[in-house]
Amino acid sequence: MTTERRGLLAMRAFVLVYLTLLLVLPVIFVFRQAFVDGFGAAWTAITSSAALDALGQTLLVAAIAVPANTVLGIGLALLLARGPRWLRAPLGAVVSLPLAVPPVVIGVSLLLLFGRHGWLEGPTASLGLTILFSWPGMTLATIFISLPFVAREVVPLLRELGTEQEDAARTLGAGSWQTFRRVTFPAIRPAIAYGVVLTTARAIGEFGAVSVVSGRFVGQTQTLPVFIQNREDNLDPVAAYAAAVVLAIIALLVLALMIRFQQRKETAWRSTPAV
Amino acid sequence: MAEAAATLPVRSPRAVPWRRAGGPLAGGIAVLWLSLVVLLPLAALTSSAFDDGLGAFWHQATSERAIAAFKLTLGLSAAAAAINAVVGTAIAWVLVRDSFRGKRLVEGVIDLPFAMPTIVAGLTLLAIYGSKSPVGIDISYTRAGLLVALLFVTLPFVVRAVQPVLLDFDADAEAAAASLGAGPLTIARRIILPVLRPAILSGAALAFARALGEFGAVVLITDNQPYHSEYASVLIFSQQESSTAASAAAVSVALLVLSLVALVALEYLERRSVRHDD
Numbered sequence: 001m002t003t004e005r006r007g008l009l010a011m012r013a014f015v016l017v018y019l020t021l022l023l024v025l026p027v028i029f030v031f032r033q034a035f036v037d038g039f040g041a042a043w044t045a046i047t048s049s050a051a052l053d054a055l056g057q058t059l060l061v062a063a064i065a066v067p068a069n070t071v072l073g074i075g076l077a078l079l080l081a082r083g084p085r086w087l088r089a090p091l092g093a094v095v096s097l098p099l100a101v102p103p104v105v106i107g108v109s110l111l112l113l114f115g116r117h118g119w120l121e122g123p124t125a126s127l128g129l130t131i132l133f134s135w136p137g138m139t140l141a142t143i144f145i146s147l148p149f150v151a152r153e154v155v156p157l158l159r160e161l162g163t164e165q166e167d168a169a170r171t172l173g174a175g176s177w178q179t180f181r182r183v184t185f186p187a188i189r190p191a192i193a194y195g196v197v198l199t200t201a202r203a204i205g206e207f208g209a210v211s212v213v214s215g216r217f218v219g220q221t222q223t224l225p226v227f228i229q230n231r232e233d234n235l236d237p238v239a240a241y242a243a244a245v246v247l248a249i250i251a252l253l254v255l256a257l258m259i260r261f262q263q264r265k266e267t268a269w270r271s272t273p274a275v
Numbered sequence: 276m277a278e279a280a281a282t283l284p285v286r287s288p289r290a291v292p293w294r295r296a297g298g299p300l301a302g303g304i305a306v307l308w309l310s311l312v313v314l315l316p317l318a319a320l321t322s323s324a325f326d327d328g329l330g331a332f333w334h335q336a337t338s339e340r341a342i343a344a345f346k347l348t349l350g351l352s353a354a355a356a357a358i359n360a361v362v363g364t365a366i367a368w369v370l371v372r373d374s375f376r377g378k379r380l381v382e383g384v385i386d387l388p389f390a391m392p393t394i395v396a397g398l399t400l401l402a403i404y405g406s407k408s409p410v411g412i413d414i415s416y417t418r419a420g421l422l423v424a425l426l427f428v429t430l431p432f433v434v435r436a437v438q439p440v441l442l443d444f445d446a447d448a449e450a451a452a453a454s455l456g457a458g459p460l461t462i463a464r465r466i467i468l469p470v471l472r473p474a475i476l477s478g479a480a481l482a483f484a485r486a487l488g489e490f491g492a493v494v495l496i497t498d499n500q501p502y503h504s505e506y507a508s509v510l511i512f513s514q515q516e517s518s519t520a521a522s523a524a525a526v527s528v529a530l531l532v533l534s535l536v537a538l539v540a541l542e543y544l545e546r547r548s549v550r551h552d553d
Contacts, residue, residue: 026399100538102488109316205392208490255390
């Protein structure tokens, strides 16, 4: 018993040291580095017009991508859990595909699709649309990269819930929209919330795919992550770290929401009727 | 007719609402949207990669520079997956079996890499372990630095895969083994590990797939020297930047295939673990 206790204590110590060195200390030091020349310098760097433009660009892209993927994600989840059986495997594979595609590869794909001699170069040009090196392309890349999260959270809960309550609602004369709004949606809301948080984190932080399609024009198509790399490459660490602090604070808020919604999600799972 | 009548009331309580709910229309829209957003770009990529024929594709995907990048990427991703398999299991073990003050905080920290933008992850590591390291450890410009960056972004996968299995684990088997005289190591190896193995493997496979395509966390760590410290994603990025689009497409397809192989292997592992559960 004592050797077991000692083993457990050693393991605990190892885990705590590992997490501290790998996660906790680096995040603390990013704050330190940002304020190394004083708070004023960091503030000036983060309120420069390039930094504010980058923040605006990041928020604009997220503001389109997150709602789009939320609505689509719920639809896909319903299709995956309630739709015809033959559709489930291929559709599930396509929905999970973005998780397997490296972000830079997504960027290159969009570049080739909309770029010179690309399949959609002509159609978008004749419609007068600018996709690449502009916010629509960055938004498309972000939608691609953050597509699976809502669906993947909602599907298992929908399966667990079963169709009994939905069938009961229909038997009582509810239409399909009414059934969804009054029965299905309230039940899957915790999973949706968790998925939306994951989607938002990914949309705000996406770097590889967005960087490729953005063209990285200062003040126009730089998102905050692209701005960070640009400042770091140009030996302007204070600006890079100050912007990183902004994103780190957003990440910590996201993390707090994740923990909160995770708990709610677990409650939702536990309160589902036993099958 | 008779067959339809017999099956109608019993077999299709799901099929009827699906039709009535406008399912086919909504499903059609969803599939169309997915095809446009996901499949069309990947099809364009693949088509570009093979524009000049299979030989040209192969030539570009296996150029000396690409091979060097793939070796580096595969080696480091495998190392990250292996370390995660061990450390992630240990973390899950401590989170489930141990109890101490502040455990909930540790539990919360685990998901930090999922919340943190990858470029920020790379920068935070440089903040403490970079060339101006305040603690005197400099891992920038090294492979170890790349590995640490990969460990940062892939940390949650194994932990989150193993934790639920460990929570559900029946402690009776352990108690029985202990009463029969088995030591803690024997119990861990013979009783617990076989149950956890599918979860550990699937978590490690996810970590591997994630590490293969990583870009943001690794790009700042080294000077990305071709043939030496250039990660696969970084190679693709610099190829598309220097407008050698054809080779960027070829290397992209090769990297994509590697990732898909990892994902398919994962799917297989998950299927197998589900069968074990039953």
